[in-house]
Amino acid sequence: MVRAFAMLALFSALASVYHVCGVLGMVANDATSSMRHLVFVAIDVVGVWYFLKRPLVLLPCFLRLLALVVVFR
Secondary structure (H helix, E strand, O other): OHHHHHHHHHHHHHHHHHHHHHHOOOOOOOOOOHHHHHHHHHHHHHHHHHHHHOOHHHHHHHHHHHHHHHHOO
16 A cells, blocks of 8 residues: 555656646646646645655545545546
């Protein structure tokens, strides 16, 4: 289980690298703004931390999201 969360953290870190490249103007898509990429850099960094630490505070939020996915599937 720890390996799965470590892989998710790695994927989130790679997404963060992509968005940093977007902020620096290295991504070919000019339609997205730098501010949007900055927001996703922050989301990805927080995601990496949550995947590695897995605080119990997030369990109710995760269960609510899971219930929404199951209900509206």
